[in-house]
Amino acid sequence: MTEAVALRTARRRYVTVSVLFWLPLGLAIAPQLLLFTERGMTLAAIAGFFAAHSLTAVVLELPTGGLSDVLGRRAILVTAGLLDLAAFTMVSLGTTAWVLALGMAVKGAGRALSSGPAEAWYVDTVQAAAGPDADLRTGLARGSAATSAALAVGTLVGGALPWLLGLGPDPGARLSRATSDLVLPLSVPVLLAAVVDVVFLVYVLTALPEPPRPPAGLRAVLRDVPATVRSGLRLGGHDVLVRRILLSAGAAGGALATVELLSPGRAAAVAGDAETGAVLFAGLACAGFVCSALGSHLAPLAARVAGGAHAVLISLGAGACGLLLLAATATFHGALPLGLAAVGFALVYLGLGAAGPNENDLLHRRVTPAGRATALSVQSLALQLVAGLTGLLVGALPSGPLPWLLGSAVLAAGALLWIRTGEPAATGAPDPDRTLEAQGS
Missing domain, CATH: 1.20.1250.20 (MFS general substrate transporter like domains)
Incomplete structure (x- = not known):
């Protein structure tokens, strides 16, 4: 082959x-x-x-x-x-x-x-x-x-x-x-x-199919899994780029928690009753996934135009702007506010969809095969933990623009992490920022 x-x-x-x-x-x-x-x-x-x-x-x-x-x-x-x-x-x-x-x-x-x-x-x-x-x-x-x-x-x-x-x-x-x-x-x-x-x-x-691995008995699993987990946590603690990726994943989790918690109630308010609102929210969720798919499809183009790290900055920034639009229209009704809210909703998912592949491309160039799945699990854990914390805060805030503004602030903080690029590479690894910036030029 x-x-x-x-x-x-x-x-x-x-x-x-x-x-x-x-x-x-x-x-x-x-x-x-x-x-x-x-x-x-x-x-x-x-x-x-x-x-x-x-x-x-x-x-x-x-x-x-x-x-x-x-x-x-x-x-x-x-x-x-x-x-x-x-x-x-x-x-x-x-x-x-x-x-x-x-x-x-x-x-x-x-x-x-x-x-x-x-x-x-x-x-x-x-x-x-x-x-x-x-x-x-x-x-x-x-x-x-x-x-x-x-x-x-x-x-x-x-x-x-x-x-x-x-x-x-x-x-x-x-x-x-x-x-x-x-x-x-x-x-x-x-x-x-x-x-x-x-x-x-x-x-x-x-x-x-995957390459054959040496037999792993219970003793080897009990010994190697904790060591692999510790190495994954150390990587996030000592490598600047990986830490940035993990924090960005947490910011994305906060944005998603905000949208998923607030959108059903807003859909019900627009529709006039809970049942019709549930149908409207199902349509919105589908549209969000479509926008996320489109963003993912455009991720390589964004990296070629702006470079891998700057593409993440632009994508997360677009998502934060989408949440700002949702906040600005939270207390208004009518065709124009609803249209702007729809644009904001689409921007959130489009931006998160475009950021993910570029972040993970950088991550995979920073880790070895022996710890690759562990690094992805740490990334997923960061997303879930920040999503849970943001969800609690959003639920405690009064209705209106403030909860949406919290989600926007969390995602904007994740975007700002990518303003500075080009830190020295970890020992034995290429510098992904420079490599991808060269590919994008």
Whole structure:
């Protein structure tokens, strides 16, 4: 197989595995909360389910990244797929609180396992075929765009499928039998997610080969995983560029938390009632994923024009401006304010979509294969922690422009980190800023 063919094959397989993993999650976005409600769960119980998911993902994020670096990418992806399959089955068919809570916790474990192995497999494969200086950004951008597209399609299908079947949710009419019916209309998209997960598992097992690794026994895993995690944390602590990337990921998490927490209520206010607002928000979420996919597709162009580091600065700055527009229009009604708010919403996702591939291209040139998945897990952990903290602050602030301004300030702070570039490279590594700036000139 020639080098060009190997690179195209790796990109195609990375895009496919990204779609197959994220499509089930998209299918569950729209019906999940309504399904819990129709099962008779209270709002407090539903909040507990989501807390179980988030806490499990945070606790397991770093150890599971280390497992990927020790045991291999494919083994961890298969485990993530199996956990997601079990989680979607429990969520779709569960009728009691403890089953649903367990399903969400298992889903969080699958999310933690999946936060790096596929991307690490792609980078390992490309660098094995074309050397350490191989182009990574194009494939990373396509994978990110594919992820956003899968989430967009999944959200639309998951929200529309019960209605297309003539089985739209009517909690008032069916709540009395919610605990006796095993399969409810809103279960169908989640069950479909489980079916797609089976396809994901088959594809990973058949299409993602990786170099053989030495056998890893229990003693080796217990010894090597903590050491790998420690090295990943040290990298973020001592390498200026990696620290900047991690802080930027946290800023993106704060922006996303702001948009995701405030947009449903704003959609309901615009629509006039909660039910119509939920449909409007599903459309907005889909549009956001489409804008994110477009931003990811444009990431290589942005890097060629501005250089990798400056492209991140511009992209995050655009997202911060989008949040400023949302803040400025928070208390106004009418066609013009709503149009400006729509532009702001699009800018947030477009900017975050364009920043991600360029940040990760820089990250992968800074870390070794032995710690690649761990570095991605640290990045994911930073995003989740700042998102959680920002969400708490946003929830405590009064309604109006102030919560939106907080999200904008967090993202603007992440953008400002990229004003200064060209720090000395870490020992034994090329200077990614200079390399990418040269490629962009």
